[in-house]
Amino acid sequence: xxxxxxxxxxxxVQKGGISIINCAYENxxxxxxPWYQQFPGKGPALLIAIRPDVxxxxxxxxxxxxxxxxxxxxxxxxxxxxxxxxxxFCAAAVGTDKLIFGTGTRLQVFP
Amino acid sequence: xxxxxxxxxxxxxxxxxxxxxxxxQTKGHxxxxxxxxxxxxxxxLIYYSFDVKDINKGEISDGYSVSRQAQAKFSLSLESAIPNxxxxxxxxxxxxxxxxxxxxxxxxLTVV
Numbered sequence: 001x002x003x004x005x006x007x008x009x010x011x012x013v014q015k016g017g018i019s020i021i022n023c024a025y026e027n028x029x030x031x032x033x034p035w036y037q038q039f040p041g042k043g044p045a046l047l048i049a050i051r052p053d054v055x056x057x058x059x060x061x062x063x064x065x066x067x068x069x070x071x072x073x074x075x076x077x078x079x080x081x082x083x084x085x086x087x088x089f090c091a092a093a094v095g096t097d098k099l100i101f102g103t104g105t106r107l108q109v110f111p
Numbered sequence: 112x113x114x115x116x117x118x119x120x121x122x123x124x125x126x127x128x129x130x131x132x133x134x135x136q137t138k139g140h141x142x143x144x145x146x147x148x149x150x151x152x153x154x155x156l157i158y159y160s161f162d163v164k165d166i167n168k169g170e171i172s173d174g175y176s177v178s179r180q181a182q183a184k185f186s187l188s189l190e191s192a193i194p195n196x197x198x199x200x201x202x203x204x205x206x207x208x209x210x211x212x213x214x215x216x217x218x219x220l221t222v223v
Contacts, residue, residue, distance in 0.1 A: 009151060036212075043115070043201050043214030044154070089154060096207060098144065098169075103153035 003027055004092050006102030013109050019077040021105045023090035026071065030092040034099070035064065035075050038087045047088070048075070080109045114138050117202050117215035124192050124222055132187045132218050134202030141207060143185040145169075145177060148199040148217070157200075160185055192222040 005024045013019045023033075034049035050057045050064040050073065057064045063076040077084055090102040115136045124130050136143065145157040156169030158177040166177060174196060176188045189196055202215045 006153070034211075041216070043203070043216050044212075045214065046211045049211075098156065098159055099205075099212060100156075101146075101154040103151060 003100045004090060004102040006090050006105060008105060009103065010106045011108070013080045013107065015080065015082060015109055015111045017080050017109075019075075019080045019084065019107055019109070021075045021088055021090070021107070022072065023074065023092075023102050024070075024072045025092050027092070027094065028071065029094045030100075031095060032093045033064070033066065033073050034091050035062075036089040036091065036101075038089065038104075040086075044087075044089055077107075080107075082109045082111055085109050113216065114213045115202055115204055115215035117200075117218050119218060120216065121219045122221070124220070126193055126222055128192050130189045130192055130220070132200055132202075132220070134185045134187070134215060135183050136185075136202075136204040136213070137183065138204050138206075138213055139182075140204040140213075141182065142205045143179065144203045144205075144212070145175075145185070145187045146201045146203065147171060148201060154201065157187065189220075189222075192220075194222045196220065197222045 035047045036044035037047040038044040048059050048062050052068050061078045066073045085108050088105045091099045093099045118133045141162045144159040146154040155171050157175050159167050160179045178186050200218045203212045205212045
């Protein structure tokens with residue numbers, strides 16, 4: 001049972017374009033939504049996170065958009081760069097409980 | 112030094128062998144986790160431990176066992192390895208509550 005559904009599985013974007021990765025969840029008790037970035041040969045690392053009391057959070061070129069009523073959240077990467085090529089995971093958690101991860105999106109940014 | 116260290120980084124083992132993957136962390140966190148990563152399936156939780164005396168099964172614990180030797184150490188064992196346990200394994204640690212998870216660099220395990 002996939003509690004956090006992530007799409008697309010892979011994404012190819014040209015340099016300078018916008019990358020958008022989407023996640024949907026069913027458990028309305030989730031109250032913490034982080035995104036993790038993983039480069040080849042490395043473990044995932046926290047990129048940006050949001051709580052449901054705000055609809056958007058921006059850090060540099062990375063923005064999380066959160067739609068509580070639709071139970072969806074997305075990661076937007078503006079002005080995508082080849083160095084952004086990585087696998088991205090969304091995740092969710094309830095209170096102090098463990099993180100539940102999505103299935104991942106492999107992003108490739110071509111020059 | 113890395114916050115979370117996994118050993119070995121790569122391992123090839125034969126079907127039926129027992130193997131242990133080790134993890135240690137220097138973050139001083141109470142909580143530790145073992146995940147398995149497979150293409151298209153994301154990060155799936157095998158076992159987790161919220162403190163030294165606490166061990167919990169994750170969504171795919173069958174065929175695996177764990178030991179929490181100390182606050183900083185959490186090992187994963189495959190009692191009798193099988194080929195479909197070939198995967199990338201990650202250890203992680205978090206503080207209490209929904210805080211940042213720190214991952215190790217992973218162990219690539221191949222069972223032949």
